[in-house]
Amino acid sequence: MRAYYFDDEPTDQRLPHDSGEEVSLDTLSHLGVLYWSIPVGEGDSIPAGVDAIAKERGYKNRDTINVSKEGLGDAYETKIKGFFEEHMHEDEEIRYILSGSGYFDVRKHAAKQDDERWIRVLCEQGDLLVLPSGIYHRFTLDMNNKIKAARLFQDEPKWIPHNRGVETDVNSHRVNYLSTLPPIAVA
Incomplete structure (x- = not known):
């Protein structure tokens, strides 16, 4: 895993968009984003370390998603566009990367919306990432165009995106x- 500020250049979303400004695990943690590195088991099996975290955090269900042209078929283009729309979920988003790689972009909250920046998080095989409920984020593949991930859920599997907007900004x-974020210093 590697995290840095997104450069906002208007080029292919699958490119690194690396501003050169690294982001620490502490910064991600302050945003409620959690991370573990746990080597994948043989044959893409879920290792005991992931099972232990799942039990500790109350994740009862899981499935696997293969985000690639082969894995999504005719829905590929539509899904990729939808994943990259800025949105939030009412549940945590938990992903354990079994193979491939991609980018999760999380929005760093600021006092003014114009000052909010994207933090790009490169996830690769063995990375376990937890995005908190309510955080604005998006996802894209990198130039390899494929990622296989286990999705973990606290209850029944669901993935309902709420695209950013006036209604979503006031979603409970x-x-x-x-309310969980540290206060923002206003200059």
């Missing part, structure tokens, strides 16, 4: 998320 999960 978004408001609760913002």
Whole structure:
């Protein structure tokens, strides 16, 4: 895993978009983003370390998603566009990368919306990433165009994106998320 500020250049979303400004695990943690590195088991099996975290955090269900042209078929282009729309979920988003790689972009909250920046998180095989309920984020593949991930869920599997907008800004999960963040220093 590697995290850095997104450069906002208007080029292919699958490129690194590396601003050269690294982001620490502490910064991600302050945003509620959690990370573990756990080597994948033989044959893409879920290792005991992931099972232990799942049990500790109350993740009862899981499935596997293969985000690639082969894995998504005719839905590929539509899904990739949808994943890259800025959105939030009312549940945590938990992904354990079995193979391939891609980028999760998380929005760093700021006092003014114009000052919010994207933090790009490169996830590769063995990375376990937890995005908190209510955080604005998006996902894209990198230039390899494929990622296989286990998705973990606290309850029944669901993935309902709420695209950013006036209604989403006041969604109770978004408001609760913002209340967990450290105060923002205003200059």
